Amino acid sequence: MSSLRPGSVCDTTPLQRFESQSSSGEEPSSPTAASIIAAAAAAAAASSATPTSTSNPHNLNNNNNVKLDLQLPTFVGSSGPGLGSGLVTGPGSIVPGKRPLRGPKKILGRILLDLCMLSCVGLPMLGFSLWGEPFKRGFFCNDTSLKHPYKHSTIRSWMLYLMCGALPVVLIILVEFFRGQDKRLHGTYKSQKTRTGSGYHLCHLELPYWLLECYRKIGIFIFGLGVEQLTANIAKYAIGRLRPHFFTLCQPVLWDGSNCSHPMNAGRYIEEFTCGAADMNAKRIKDMSLSFPSGHASFAFYAMLYTAIYLQRRMHWPRLRMVQHFVQFLLLTFAWYTALTRISDYKHHCSDVLAGAGIGITYAIIVTSTMW
Structure with a gap:
C-alpha cells in the first residue's frame, strides 16, 4: 500500500x-x-x-x-457580520461606522433643486405683480361699504416682513443650534435624528446636523409662505373686489361724464368708469381692486402659526416651557392684531380678513403636519 x-x-x-x-x-x-x-x-x-x-x-x-x-469582500456603506461599513471623513478616507459623506456637488445639486421648486411658486407671483390685471368689478353708487376714508396701514409692509419673515428664521436658527448642543436630546429620537454630522462636507469639513435641520425647516417655511401668497394672489386677481376706501381714493367718473352725486345714478350698477382723483396712478388703481382676500392676514397667520407649531414640536426643554408658551402667545397675538388692523384701517372688508386668515392657517397646518 x-x-x-x-x-x-x-x-x-x-x-x-x-x-x-x-x-x-x-x-x-x-x-x-x-x-x-x-x-x-x-x-x-x-x-x-x-x-x-x-x-x-x-x-x-x-x-x-x-x-x-473565507475572506469575504468589504462593502463600503453596509453593515452587519462580514460586511464592512465606512464613513468618508475626507477625500479618500474611510472610518467604520457611518455612511460616506456627500461633497459640494451634492450640496449644490440639492440647493438648485430647491430653488427650482421655489421658482415654480415665485415666478407666477412675479408675473401677477408685473403684468397681472385684476377682474374689473363694478359698483353701486349707494354702496356704503365702499365709502370709508383712506388711512395709512397700522402694520406697514416692512413691519410685516420683519415680524413674519425675519423673526421666524431667527427663532428656528436659535432653537436648532441649542438642540445640537444639548446632549440630553441625543438618543431620545430615531438614529437619523441624533447624529452630530449632517453627511455633507464642504472644504473638507463636515457640516453639523443642526445646520442641515435649519436649512430644512427654513426651506419648508419659505416654500409654504410662497404657496400661501400665490393662493391669495390668484383669488385677488380672479375676484377683483374693491377696497372699502374706493370712493374716497378713486372719485369715480362715469362714461357719460356724470358721477355718483347725480340722482339718476343712485340705483345703477356702474362698470364703465375712470378715477377722477388727481393723484391716482396705475399702481393705485390696480391695488384698489385687490381687497379679497387679505394678504396681510394670510401672511401673518401662516408665519405666526407655523412658528408656534415649530416651537411646540422642537423646543423640548421643560424649564423653558412657560417661556415657550409665552412666545407662542405673542406670535399668535401679533397675527390676530394684524388682521384686526386691516379692518380698522379700512383696507379690507371683514370677509376678506376671514378668508385670508383661513388660507394662512390651512397652509401652516399642512406644511407642519409632518414636522417632528
Whole structure:
C-alpha cells in the first residue's frame, strides 16, 4: 500500500487555489457556493485516504484539521457580520461606522433643486405683480361699504416682513443650534435624528446636523409662505373686489361724464368708469381692486402659526416651557392684531380678513403636519 503525501489531494482543490492566491498576493476570485462544496468534499476524501500510521500520529492530526478561512469582500456603506461599513471623513478616507459623506456637488445639486421648486411658486407671483390685471368689478353708487376714508396701514409692509419673515428664521436658527448642543436630546429620537454630522462636507469639513435641520425647516417655511401668497394672489386677481376706501381714493367718473352725486345714478350698477382723483396712478388703481382676500392676514397667520407649531414640536426643554408658551402667545397675538388692523384701517372688508386668515392657517397646518 503506497503512502500519500499530506496535501497531495488538496493541492488541486478550489480551496487550496484560493488560499495560495491569497498568500502569494494575487487577487483571489470571490468564492462561490460550488467551490466551497468542492473544497469540503476534497478535504473529506483526503482525510479518508490518509493511512492511520501509529509511527507518526502528527500526520493524521495535521490532515484532519482543515481550515476554511473565507475572506469575504468589504462593502463600503453596509453593515452587519462580514460586511464592512465606512464613513468618508475626507477625500479618500474611510472610518467604520457611518455612511460616506456627500461633497459640494451634492450640496449644490440639492440647493438648485430647491430653488427650482421655489421658482415654480415665485415666478407666477412675479408675473401677477408685473403684468397681472385684476377682474374689473363694478359698483353701486349707494354702496356704503365702499365709502370709508383712506388711512395709512397700522402694520406697514416692512413691519410685516420683519415680524413674519425675519423673526421666524431667527427663532428656528436659535432653537436648532441649542438642540445640537444639548446632549440630553441625543438618543431620545430615531438614529437619523441624533447624529452630530449632517453627511455633507464642504472644504473638507463636515457640516453639523443642526445646520442641515435649519436649512430644512427654513426651506419648508419659505416654500409654504410662497404657496400661501400665490393662493391669495390668484383669488385677488380672479375676484377683483374693491377696497372699502374706493370712493374716497378713486372719485369715480362715469362714461357719460356724470358721477355718483347725480340722482339718476343712485340705483345703477356702474362698470364703465375712470378715477377722477388727481393723484391716482396705475399702481393705485390696480391695488384698489385687490381687497379679497387679505394678504396681510394670510401672511401673518401662516408665519405666526407655523412658528408656534415649530416651537411646540422642537423646543423640548421643560424649564423653558412657560417661556415657550409665552412666545407662542405673542406670535399668535401679533397675527390676530394684524388682521384686526386691516379692518380698522379700512383696507379690507371683514370677509376678506376671514378668508385670508383661513388660507394662512390651512397652509401652516399642512406644511407642519409632518414636522417632528
